[in-house]
Structures are given as structure tokens and as C-alpha cells.
Amino acid sequence: MKTRREFIKISALGLGGVAALSSISPLTRGASAIEKLLGLNRNKPRIVKRVPSYCEVCFWKCALWADVDDSGRVVNLTGNADDPHCNGRLCPRGTGGIGMLYDEDRLKKPLIRVNGENGQTFREASWEEALDLVANKLKEIADKYGPESIALFNHGSPGHHLGHLLKALGSDNIAAPSYAQCRGPREVGFEFTFGTGVGSPEPTDIRDTRCLVLIGSHIGENMHNGQVQEMSDAIDRGATIITVDPRFSTAASKSKYWLPIKPATDIALLLAWINVLITEELYDKDFVEKYTTGFDKLKSYIRPFTPEWAYGITTLEPDLIRKTAREMGSAAPAVIVHPGRHVTWYGDDTQRARAVAILNALLGNWGRRGGFYFKEAKPLPEYPTPEYPKPSWSWKDVTNDKYPAARLSVSNALIDASIHSEDKPARIKAWLVAGTNLPLTIPQKDTLEKAFQDIEFLMVLDTMPMEITGYADVVLPECTYLERDDDIRNEPHRELNIAVRLAAMEPMYDTKPGWWVARELGLRLGLEKYFPWKEYREVIEWQLSQIGTSVDEMQRLGVKKFEGRKTPLYAETPEDYQFKTPSGKIELYSEQLESMGFDAIPRFTQHPEPPEGYYRLIYGRAPMHTFSRTANNPYLVDLMKENSVWVNPRVAALWGLKNGQYVWLKNQDGVVSHFPTKVRITERIRWDSVYIVHGFGHHDKKLSRAYGRGANDTELITRVSVDPLMGGTGMRGNFVTFVTENPGKEVVS
């Protein structure tokens, strides 16, 4: 029998009292609980050591030094000067990382869901009890339905440890929303064209580029550190920036050309740009000849898609389209049409990414200085553990029939596979969730809710009482990245490099590292041979020894660079360069796609437009926040405590809206935002759209600073256009209108 899973929003016993803070206005309070926790005694702290780590406030993973004072507390974080991800400068979130460490709303003890008289609630538990419970549940479910029925949703390093556990158990149903809710389409689009995806960090040689083209990508508001730094260098050197965005983004304000495109028409612009490059013969002829296939087909296909044709669709002047194409052509090959990062917009996103890839190919910038460089990572052997058992079915079996080109697991496909119906019994029965707040991440809340009701068990590992914890049967409090040893970072970059994360202080409260949780569960599940270490330091030490370094040395360096790249950084004379496509060349015309029944060259299709009185909901990022994970960080709340809805003055006049007024947003399906958001009347947004920053409108009261602040874009995204190639959830096809009178909702003052 199934118990309905209630969302638990009340504080657990023993967690009471924390909400009091939110009623105190930050401008009048004296030394508050958080300041006491911060341990800032207003005297200059005496720094006794610095410990190397890398940041996990976002997933750019900047290497840093944690300064520790004589009381053993981390008091300051600074970037590691040798780190190619940050060059010694953390972003505001990274600098404010200690706000995550000392956030008094952190999860402090394991919690177990109990059925009480007044509904369901959490009670605190010991680790022993909580881990036994999780292990027993997982065992029961694995015995009954097979280990494959357990899925993991994750982001960041705890996911790697739990992933190891899950694979050892015999399941590879592991998904990160960073694929199907974010950058998946660009990976697939580039793979079909160049044979390789883009990856993170993007190998865009921005620091040396002469022309950077951004399409809806708002670097500067999207604060991926190294990339922002390089854009700033490019500005310094007078590089031309071209920004395509219906919103006058910060990047647009730094650009020589801003193309205020009508939303949902980007492919038309891309085709017109390709048209100009080809008809005016601005493309790199040698490069195209040597390294691409299908140019003739592209050339005849593209003929009708002139700037004049695109004008009617995009509202962009033909002249502007031509001028910007010529800028790209004359800067080539030191030009980058940026692949973007969050690209799940309209459902034809893989094809849009293909168009971006084709444009880049015509400009001949692959492997060129100022274009795309060849990245390489330091090979790092994994600590030896036995081979994983082979699952009897995998994520591919519930994904690739629907989305043939998905190369990684698609979170929404796993969610669908967790929902029970008469004709299609659920194959997934239990979830582990780590480091991702699904309710503020996954669109189509109703589907997610159904899955929450149908799964038999949900364990959440997190540092904060994010909304996802409210659905959990067991909540395990992870310590923050500053309180744990963790995996070595060895991401591909210009130079081979590694960075370590070593615990800078003892975990606060009763919290534990992700690796420890995974191991303890592993031991309880009879998987001890997969966890032959007692401390994660042993794993790190062994791995470091394999590449000629040690914990000792890394304690001094934090980041280590290595000689000996196997591939060149640039392929200045890539005579025999082989692309990893079936033809070995860059595929301008994709026979692969054609044989799968898809367009071989991207096609523009019309997308739905806002109905009368509604505006397209565009969402994005602010530089001081990461998704929904930072909305309670005291330092970052200080910089931005809520989002606002950007409204064009013409629209505001029509609705009689005033600056600073709170409104609720209602979408095309009648869904009204939980909380109101402030109107920001600004010329920076088109009249057919509104804009809000993603990640606000938290509805879990345990997040005392974030609760009720702003509107949650994710709950307004009830319609998705799913990418038929890889399952990405296109989320920019939702339209909202304003509700100015309180529709009977709770308001947080």
C-alpha cells in the first residue's frame, strides 16, 4: 500500500526557532545569529593555515584557498592564482561561499519522515538509524524490482559518490538536469557536426578572439568565472561583441552590435547569417574544402534564406544581419559563435545548436587561436575497485526509443519511467537525489508530483533544506564543500591541470561528506569491495601518486599544472585532422540525421506566440546566484534577495503597473505564481516578453531568507517542447500575464 507523500514544509522538531530571523529587517538588526555563526568577532582574525579546495557554489569549480583562523574556522576564501578556471579571482558566489558554510538554516541532523496525528512530519534521527533505514529500503526495492529500479538525480560532487554506489549496486539510471534541462542540445548538435560535444568549461578561446557572438547567452550575468574574465579581456583588447537577445542584457550593453531579436526566431537569423557568409563568399574556403562535407547541399539549401527573408521573422534589419555577418567573416578565424550554455528553449534546440556549429565551421575557427581551442585533461586513473555488475536494463532503454540522440541520461525520461499507469507500470521505484533541487529545476510540476507520489522511496542528500527535502522519506545532511575531502578536479582546459579539495574544517553540526554516506550505505548493502578505503584521503593520495604528486605537495599548491599535452592547443596546419564523425569530416549536411528521419540541415519552424495580454516568459541568471541553490546565502541575499519581473514601459502603461509594485504571474494554463514578484519597468526588455531571474520563489519555510521571495519561474513552466532528438525540455514557450490583486495567496512581508 502506498502512502501519499506529503510535502513537509514545517520545521522538524528541534529545528524550530530558526524562522525568527526572517522577521528582523536586515538593516536594523545588530549582531545576528548568522554573524555569530560567521565567527566574525570584528577583530582581524588570526589566520593560521590555508587549505586548498575548489568551489561548489556553482559547477565551474574554481580552485581556492580557504583561510582558517586559530579557532579552526574558515574565515575567508580567495581564488588560487594558478587556477585556469579563476586566475585567482572568485566570483561573488565563490567569495560569499562562507555564507553557505555558516548559513544557520543548514540541514543539521538526519531526518526521517513519520506519520503523525496532524499529517506527516520529520523527526531527527541518528546517522546509524537513518543509514540503516535507507540501506534496508534500497535492498528491499532492489530485491523486489531489481537494482535498476533505483535512480539517482544529481549535480556536483556528492552525485559522483552516490553514482559509484548505485553502479556497484547494479543500476546506471543516473541523470543530471544539467543535460536535458540545460546544455544537452548543444552537446548533441555539436557532436552531429564536429563529432565532439562542447563540454565544460567551454573551449572557447575568448581571451584571444576578435569577434564574440552571443546568442541568448548572457555571460556576465551568467557568472561562469573564467569565461567572464576572458570576455573582459576581449573588451579590453577591443574585440567586437555581437549579442542576440530580446533583452538588453549586460553582455548586450558591452556589445558593438545588439540584435534585439523577436524571441523564438533564432534559427531564422542563423540561416540568414549562413546565407550571407556563403553568398558573399566570406566563409573560409580552404577550411571548408579540406574539413567539411555537404557544402554544396548547404549552399543550395540556404539560397532562399536571405536577410530580407529573416527580417520578416526576426524583426532584425537586413542591413544589421549583413553587417554582423561581415564582421564575423573579417574576424575569422579568430571568431566565436558561442554555443551557449542553457539552451533548452523551443524543442528544436539541437537543430539550433547545429546551425551554430555550421556557422562556426564556415568561419573555419575549429582549432584556431581566438576560435575554439583543443582542450585536454590530465589523465587520472580511478582508484581500483572491482568492475560494476552489468545492469539488465539501463537508462537507454527508457530513453532512446523516444529520444534517439540522447547521449546521456535524460532526467525527464527517468521521471516518466517513475510514473505508474495501467498500461505502463513504473520501472523506477526509488530515487536518490543529491545536490539538485528538482522542484525548482524540473518543469511541469504536475508530472514531477505524480512521480513523487508513485515512487516508493526517496532519499535526499543536501546541505540545505531545499524544497526537494520536503518530499523525502529520509534527508541526509551533507557537510559543505569546505568541510570535506573530495574528488580531484581534472577538467580539460588549455593546460593540463588538477585541483584538490581538502577539508578546511571539521563538519559543523551532525553533517557528513557525500563519500562517507556512499561508503556507509555500500557497507550496509554488502558492497564493501567497492569501498576499500576508510578515508577518502586514501583515494586522493593513491590517485595523486599515480601522476607523480602527493597530498603533501597539493596542500602547498592547490592547483598543479602538467607538461605533456598529447594534442596541440591549436591545429594551425591540421592537414590530417580527423573529426569523430562517420565521414571523418565536419558534417554540414548530416546524413546521420537524415537516416534517423530528421532534418539534415536545420530548418526554421514557427513557434507559438503569446496570446493577447500575455507575454513570453524569459528567465535567466543573475551573477550573484546559482539556480535556486544560493537564494538563502546571507551574503548573496544581501546583494539580491528576490527577483523582479522586467516589464517594458509600454506594457506597464497598458496595465497601469508601477515600479516596485508586487504582482503575481499567471501563465497560459492558469497557473499563478506561489508568491508575488516586484515589477521592474525597464526599456531593457521587449514588449512581447517579460524576464525574471531563475531560482527564486522558494516555498520551503525552513529557508528563512529565501522563503516567499520572488516568483518561481519553474512552476510557471507547465508547457515544454521536448527536443525529439535528445529529450531536452524546451521551456521558453510559456506565456504569462499579471495578476495585480492578491489571488488569495500567502504573502511574506
Place this chain on the structure above:
Amino acid sequence: MRYAMAIDTRKCVGCGDCVVACQVENNVPIGYCRDWVVESMAGTYPKLEIEIRSERCNHCDNAPCVRCCPTGASHIVEGGIVLVTHQKCIGCGACIQSCPYDARYSHPDGYVDKCTFCNHRIAEGKDPACVSVCPTKCMYFGDLDDPNSPVSKALQDRRYKTLAPEAGTHPQIYYLL
């Protein structure tokens, strides 16, 4: 010697890192700040311009806050840095009123506080915290009397402005345009 700062409005993205770095470095209580970010916009869609500025005490040559301080808590030290001696400050707030840049705030412990150009860091040969953290490297600090200092060099080949020059304070934060 004359310390000053130049801030490149073309590079600044308004991320607020300078604000957090200052709070952490100088134990500025949460809810208060010694530096902040301002954005001003001109034009109508789609002909728009934004200027983003990181602002703070201008360490004015002709500082009204120092002139009006009844206890001498506000004073100027070597290099033109305007400081407040917390122990001498009675929290009367006259300086807050007199500052055309709104650069000072009342600390909850009862004194007035503001940017010090991180003089404790300068003494160690470091840049102020905001300058050294900025991901866009849009801030240049140093001695105006030294033609090779980053700030002098930044001002050599760019147009720049100061804020509220009409107030006659001779501010020492320069904004590169």
C-alpha cells in the same frame, strides 16, 4: 603620494563581488556595505546604453565629512585616505549628512563606518579587497603620483569622469568611460 582608484565601466558587469569581498575582508555586518553597485540606463528600446559602476567613498581631497566631524574621528592619513577612528566616533552622523556620495553608514556597534581603501592591505603591499577579487579586472588602484601605477596608467589613455564634481570635493574615484 595620492591613492586613487579607476574603475572601467566598460568591463564591469555589476556582479557585486566587490561588495561581498569587502564585507568578508572588513567584517562589515550583513545588511550593510562599504561599497555598492549602481546601474544607470539611458535611451529607449532598442537604442539603449547602460553604465555600471562600483561605488564607494571617494577619499576626497576636499572632504566635507572630515571638516564637519566634531571629534576629529574622521581624518585624512598619508596618501589621502579618509578614515574614521571608531573609538573617537560618537555616532552623531554629521558626516553621513555631509557626504554627497552616501558613502558612510552607522555601524550597529555605534560608530560610523566606510571604505578605508583597505589600508591594512595596502600596508602589506596588496590591492584593496575589491580590486583584487574583481573577475573582470575592471578596477585599478595605486598612487597617482607614480606614473607607472596601474591607476595612473589606466587614466592616461582613457576618457574618464568623477561623480558629483560640482560638489567641489575633488573625489578620487575615477570612472573610465
